Amino acid sequence: xxxxxSVRNNGGAQVERAARGSVMKGAARAGFAARGVIYLLVGVLxxxxxxxxxxxxxxxxxxxxxxAQRPFxxxxxxxxxxxxxxxxxxxxxxxxxxxxxxxxxxxxKRLPALARSVFYxxxxxxxxxxxxxxxxxGGSSDQQSKDVTARALELPAGQWLVGLAGAGxxxxxxxxxxxxxxxxxxxxxxxxxxxxxxxxxxDVTGVGxxxxxxxxxxxxxxxxxxxxxxxxxxxxxxxDDTLRSFAHTPAGPGLLAGVAAGLVLFGVFSFxxxxxxxx
Numbered sequence: 644x645x646x647x648x649s650v651r652n653n654g655g656a657q658v659e660r661a662a663r664g665s666v667m668k669g670a671a672r673a674g675f676a677a678r679g680v681i682y683l684l685v686g687v688l689x690x691x692x693x694x695x696x697x698x699x700x701x702x703x704x705x706x707x708x709x710x711a712q713r714p715f716x717x718x719x720x721x722x723x724x725x726x727x728x729x730x731x732x733x734x735x736x737x738x739x740x741x742x743x744x745x746x747x748x749x750x751x752k753r754l755p756a757l758a759r760s761v762f763y764x765x766x767x768x769x770x771x772x773x774x775x776x777x778x779x780x781g782g783s784s785d786q787q788s789k790d791v792t793a794r795a796l797e798l799p800a801g802q803w804l805v806g807l808a809g810a811g812x813x814x815x816x817x818x819x820x821x822x823x824x825x826x827x828x829x830x831x832x833x834x835x836x837x838x839x840x841x842x843x844x845x846d847v848t849g850v851g852x853x854x855x856x857x858x859x860x861x862x863x864x865x866x867x868x869x870x871x872x873x874x875x876x877x878x879x880x881x882x883d884d885t886l887r888s889f890a891h892t893p894a895g896p897g898l899l900a901g902v903a904a905g906l907v908l909f910g911v912f913s914f915x916x917x918x919x920x921x922x
Contacts, residue, residue: 667733668922674730674763675917677723681706682852683910689886689903693896701903702784702882703766707773717774724771727763733922734760784881792867793876805879806871813864816857823853832919845919848912855905859885 684706688699699705710716710723737756741748795805822828828849834842863885870878880888889899 667736670729671733671920671922672917673726674728674733675913675920677726677730679910679913679917680723681910682856682906682913684709685882686903686906686908686910689906690900692887693890693900693903700783700785700883701886704783705883707770711773720770720774724767724774727767727770731760731763731767734763783883785884786881788863788867788879788881788884789876792870792879796871796874796876802871802874804871806868809864809867809869809871811864812867813861816860816862816864818857819860820854820857823850823857826850828853828916831921832916833921834919837919841915845912845915848908848915851905852907852909852912855902856909858902859906862888 681703685701685703688705688709689701691699692701699709707720707723710719713719734756738753738760741753792805795801795808798804826846826849832845837845859882863880863882866878866880866885866888870876886899886902889902890896892898
């Protein structure tokens with residue numbers, strides 16, 4: 644009995660060491676780099692919309708479509724898909740074994756890691772399907788939002804469900820922005836290995852990029868709440884429509900340009916995370 648328990652314990656320890664090993668760390672860094680590429684392109688597309696050229700969708704599908712049209716686009720898509728799959732596996736390992744930091748093994752860290760793992764697994768699948776020629780990159784975020792909202796509103800207490808989901812997204816957006824402005828990401832970075840100039844660049848991209856990303860999520864959540872209150876699924880907006888809505892505020896296209904520049908900064912920040920994130 645003791646021997647079998649010892650074997651199981653040793654096997655579990657080997658699995659945990661593998662989950663924290665160099666291969667998994669490489670997968671995490673590849674995932675951050677892939678995320679950076681997508682946000683960088685989404686930000687560029689949003690800038691084009693702000694300056695009057697709104698032909699492409701400023702969301703993940705739009706970014707992937709831009710890549711697919713370029714020379715060696717399929718190769719880049721395969722690389723992005725593999726990188727995002729690596730991110731999904733790393734997040735899954737965090738959910739199973741805990742993450743870096745004093746609270747890494749608590750459930751309040753593990754459950755979000757599991758949710759992120761599922762999300763990145765879906766995104767990776769959609770990117771790889773597009774690379775293989777059998778998918779569309781996950782479809783338009785705007786149409787997805789409207790379809791999901793319409794189906795949810797048909798459920799019992801559907802308005803409440805959509806409203807609560809929208810409130811959750813809005814609160815998450817505000818939380819993302821707050822954590823960016825307060826630079827809480829410092830705890831996740833190996834700041835001691837950076838030069839002073841690099842730390843300044845990290846803060847410029849982390850604060851500006853995180854605040855812009857949080858604003859987009861908060862606005863999208865607000866639109867979902869409005870769709871629930873008015874019982875109109877067409878009022879729900881995905882990433883692209885949410886970004887375009889900033890151009891129709893009193894601040895005009897200037898606000899959209901600022902948010903778009905912030906998303907470009909977040910893409911660059913993701914590259915910094917790929918290099919200096921504690922994993």
